[in-house]
Amino acid sequence: MQTGHVTTPFGRRPMSLALVRGQIAIENPQPDMRVAKWKVFRDxxxxxxxLGIQDRALAVLDALLTFHPHAELDPSQGLVVFPSNAQLSVRAHGITETTxxxxxxxxxxxxxxxxxxxPNGKRYAHRNRDGEVExxxxxxxxxxxxxxxxxxxxxxxxxxxxxRFRRAKExxxxxxxxxxxxxxxxxxxxATGNWEHAESEYVSILARLPRCPNLAQVEFTLYEMELLREEVLNILETQLKTENVHGNAVHNACHIQNSNTESINELEPRSEKEQGESLAKEPLTRNEPNGRSKTKPEPIKAFPLGMVLRACPQIADYGPGGHIEHWRELLRAAVVVRSMLGVSPSAYEEACNAxxxxxxxxxxxxILERSNFISSAGGYLRDLTRRAERGEFSLGPMLMALMKANDQGNRRIA
Structure with a gap:
């Protein structure tokens, strides 16, 4: 058997460097190395x-292995098979000669x-007097x-x-x-909540999943769907806790469009002094004895997304694919950052409400941009929420200050 060197094909079949590289990369096996041929075939x-081969190539390989008389591939017994195309076609279930x-x-x-x-391109073997293939x-x-x-x-x-793919799909x-x-x-x-938004998010997540997805696409869709499930459960859990504390006489504080809400229990640890100050500053939102209630301040006007990303570039790292192009992606990234900073779901829902x-x-x-200077992100967000409820807070100065700081930093780097 000729092994250990590069061979070139007969006739018009061209020789390529890829074939040379492939033959050189295959080292001669050890003399005592053996392996079951059908186990290799199953692998x-x-x-x-x-490997980049089709199922018909497997049928041809199966036919070639049947011409090897031993159950194991053993270098000492010879590993060259020499069937004709007609014999191969029969054992490969009648495959055409072209195929x-x-x-x-x-x-x-x-x-x-x-x-x-x-030398003439034919397949044959030379045997000695004992009939063994030389x-x-x-x-x-x-x-x-x-x-x-x-x-x-x-x-x-x-x-x-x-x-892994099957379990991800499950x-x-x-x-x-x-x-x-x-x-x-x-x-x-x-139940109180922005369920139309949750429904649209559910539909959009599934719409982005291809009909025949790969493993990475399934895992990313699973990640997005788990985030949505977490948010839905947070809304329902907060509502149930509020009902247990206040009974059925009050509305759920998680409803963003409800203008008559009550503050729910805070989850961040706070001192008694801070609690006293917060109660003194807390606006009155309950109904008065005469039946009238105080009017909630007008909502803060939204700023352009480009301005927000210029002032807060770090938030883009938490968007899908490491960038943010739409408000929906910013909202999703904010949920991830909220959890990372330790802000409780109730604090974030109150901020959405205000x-x-x-x-x-x-x-x-x-807050993410200034996280190095803020000891309690949850408490800081609650403070901004209370100021927004009193109409004393605007995002504009904060964004302008961050943009100015980022621009100065970029000039120093340049």
């Missing part, structure tokens, strides 16, 4: 897509077999033996990725079901 079948030639070339390009062409010309199965460990690891990796199915049924239950039972969801997201982005 090749498992890693078919990564057979194309699939044999694909197996060679994938470095699974090597050509050992004779020299054979045909297809060399040595690459299967030399790459057996690599092919086994590749097959295990493909199987693990397939399992998790996405369960998460979709949870979000769908939670929103439906909230709407049917009249400022509007867009401006609450902008406030979180501003």
């Amino acid at each position: 090749v079948c498992e890693a078919r897509e990564r 057979l030639r194309r699939q044999l070339a694909a197996l060679v390009d994938a470095s699974l077999i090597l050509r050992r062409d004779s 020299q054979a010309y045909g297809f060399d199965l040595t690459p299967l033996l030399a790459r057996s460990t690599e092919l086994a690891l590749m097959a295990q990796d493909v199987a693990a990725e397939r399992t 998790a996405l199915t369960i998460c979709r079901r949870d979000v769908r049924k939670l929103i439906s239950a909230a709407v049917e039972e009249g 400022m509007g969801p867009e401006n609450a997201a902008v406030a979180v982005a501003c």
Whole structure:
């Protein structure tokens, strides 16, 4: 058997540097190295897509292995098989000769077999007086033996990725079901909340998922759906806690459009002095004895998204793909940053109630920019919320100050 050197094909078949590189990369196996030929074949079948071969190429490889008389690939027993195209076609389930030639070339390009062409291009073997093969010309199965460990690891990796893909799809199915049924239950039972927005987010997340997604696309959709499920559960949990404290006589503070709300219990740790000061500054929003209630200040006007991103560039790192192009992506990024900074869901919902969801997201982005100088992000956001409820807070000066600081920093760097 001719191994250990580069061979060129017979006739019109061209020789390429890729074939040379592939033959050089395949080292001669150790004399005592053996592997079950059908185990290697199963590994090749498992890693078919990564090897870049079709199912018909597997049928041809299966036929080639049947011409090897032993159950194991053993260098001492010879690894060159020399069937004719007619014999190969029969054992490959009647594959046409044109297809057979194309699939044999694909197996060679994938470095699974090597050509050992004779001087006239025919496949045959020289035997000694005892009938043993001394020299054979045909297809060399040595690459299967030399790459057996690599092919086994590749097959295990493909199987693990397939399992991960299946479990990601299962998790996405369960998460979709949870979000769908939670929103439906909230709407049917009249729970307070912006459920139209939640429904539109649910639809848009699924619309971005391709019909035949890959693993990365499924995992990213699962991440977005889990964020939406967390927000829906936060709204429902906050409402249930409020009902337990205040009973059914008050409205849920999580409803962004409700103008007659009550402050809910704070989750951030605070001192008694801070609690006394906050109560003294807390605006009166309950109904007066004469039946009239104080009017809530007008909501803060939203600023252009470009201005916000110029003043708060760090928030873009938490958007989908590391950038933000729409307000919806800013709102989603603010939810992630809110959790990272330790701001409780109730504090963020109160900010949305007082400022509007867009401006609450902008406030979180501003806090992120100054996080090194703020000891309690949750307490700071609550303070901004109370000032907004009294009509004493505007995002404009904060954004202008951050833009000025960023512009000065850029000039110093330049």
